[in-house]
Amino acid sequence: MGQDAEKVGSYTEFREKVLPRVIADGYNCIQIMAIAEHPYYGSFGYHVSSFFAASSRFGTPDELKELIDAAHKAGIAVIMDLVHSHAVKNEVEGLGNYCGDPNQFFYPGDRHEHSAWDSLCFDYGKNEVLHFLLSNCKYWLTEYNFDGFRFDGVTSMLYYSHGLGEAFCGYGDYFNGHQDDNAIAYLTLANLLIHEVKPTAITIAEEVSGMPGLAAPFADGGYGFDYRMAMNVPDYWIKTIKECRDEDWKPSSIFWEITNRRADERTISYCESHDQALVGDKTLIFRLIDADMYWHFRKGDENGTVHRGIALHKMIRLVTASTLNGGYLNFMGNEFGHPEWIDFPREGNGWSYKYARRQWNLVDNKELCYHYLGDFDRDMIHLLRSYTTDIRKYPVQEIWHNDGDQILAYARGSLLFVFNFSPVRSYEGYGFMVPEGAYEVVMNTDAKQYGGNGLADDSVRHLTNFDPLLKRDGKGWLKLYLPARSAVVLRRVEEDEK
Structure with missing residues (x-):
């Protein structure tokens, strides 16, 4: 068959x-x-x-x-x-x-x-x-x-x-x-x-x-x-x-x-x-x-x-x-x-x-x-x-979940996976505590090439925001736009790539 x-x-x-x-x-x-x-x-x-x-x-x-x-x-x-x-x-x-x-x-x-x-x-x-x-x-x-x-x-x-x-x-x-x-x-x-x-x-x-x-x-x-x-x-x-x-x-x-x-x-x-x-x-x-x-x-x-x-x-x-x-x-x-x-x-x-x-x-x-x-x-x-x-x-490391917002994030090595399961709510500037640095989008389910709406600009390189309380752990705030019913995969850029 x-x-x-x-x-x-x-x-x-x-x-x-x-x-x-x-x-x-x-x-x-x-x-x-x-x-x-x-x-x-x-x-x-x-x-x-x-x-x-x-x-x-x-x-x-x-x-x-x-x-x-x-x-x-x-x-x-x-x-x-x-x-x-x-x-x-x-x-x-x-x-x-x-x-x-x-x-x-x-x-x-x-x-x-x-x-x-x-x-x-x-x-x-x-x-x-x-x-x-x-x-x-x-x-x-x-x-x-x-x-x-x-x-x-x-x-x-x-x-x-x-x-x-x-x-x-x-x-x-x-x-x-x-x-x-x-x-x-x-x-x-x-x-x-x-x-x-x-x-x-x-x-x-x-x-x-x-x-x-x-x-x-x-x-x-x-x-x-x-x-x-x-x-x-x-x-x-x-x-x-x-x-x-x-x-x-x-x-x-x-x-x-x-x-x-x-x-x-x-x-x-x-x-x-x-x-x-x-x-x-x-x-x-x-x-x-x-x-x-x-x-x-x-x-x-x-x-x-x-x-x-x-x-x-x-x-x-x-x-x-x-x-x-x-x-x-x-x-x-x-x-x-x-x-x-x-x-x-x-x-x-x-x-x-x-x-x-x-x-x-x-x-x-x-x-x-x-x-x-x-x-x-x-x-x-x-x-x-x-x-x-x-x-x-690389182990699966949970970064964040919130059942009310219907948001899930986890990492494997330098890859960060973020999901917004909400059918109606998109989020602007949704923050995650992640290793500080620069992140680039490597896959987005909402991309037009995959039948999505293409609501986010995936060419943008995302930089973590400094937080003195997180600095001691080598982390910062990564803030993302998350359209409803979509997932995005980001890769942390190594120092020699910046």
Whole structure:
């Protein structure tokens, strides 16, 4: 579904048509879903039948290898979405009744089926199953040269209940006897093997309960994952958009949510997941603008709803990406505000591929507003990646928040990020206590080139105002004009640049 045409795309089409976009946008890693063979296209690849087969509906194994090689030549890592949390129930093409034994790979009795997913649960306590899954990890690394894995459904693996109906409010909830020690042992072994086979490999856990130690090194008693998904962040944004008036968005809540993580674990932050974009739900931009995207997304024809949606979409991405402590994930299309939802071909929609694609033509059309969002995303990624090679080297330091004014400011190194979430109030001369010196604007969400109003003069170099009480700490007052619903990034100018 990564291509524009209303059909199943191929590995070759992705390499030729989509990969160049990823390169131009500045991303350095792609996570590919639905690689392992699966009977039902609409399962998003999560009901796997053949764990050692690259899906033939997208092309040949050699064509997949060519895609990965092309990405590597461009300096882009390729992560595989690995599904070892369950398997499809199909018996003809799957493992459901392999050799006439329904329990050869799966738990017997009440633990045999995953009722919520209509699938089968691996018996991680069997050596043969461990060997099968571990060899599967090694196979994809060595045969196809993948750079690592995003392990799907880790929460489901960790708990006998699959995490369903349980609240995880304290450490006692993680160590109360409800944990599947077999699965925990497998995940730890998998991480050890993956990093032994390929020391540069990346492993990411899709885990929602917050299990301690998941992304801690094995030597420190952890499971050995390199990253865990910050699944709270996209849920927070959807909940905020659906339930809160713009006037009630609280910067203190935003900052806490996007930085709420253990200091010793790296996370993958993101604004929108593929699950939230499925039929029955809406993409992030569609939550903000809805049907007005059909009628008022041509440049010059925008209404208030469109202006609001464009402004908030940029601010949400900037505040999420700039506070990362591990990585930033973008679901394909969110970078330019892909509309509508995802709906795979099925009987209910007449087996249509209309919504099972990415409409790249929208961002390519300079008469539409999509390119504003796409251009902003490209420049944001390049800014965060180019800043002294890696912005993650610098901690996120809160400078100021005021829920009444709806103002948030924080710094990373010499970069200062300032957000005004107020829908109606602009501020003249709003002051912040920052290291004294000169500051220049390096990005502004309100710039006209990104579909904003261009209310501030970004060519002005801002100087801190002297304050004798702040001088002893090497600080001064930086006073800025902050238009409503906008964010600005400034860089403190070094002495030799002044």
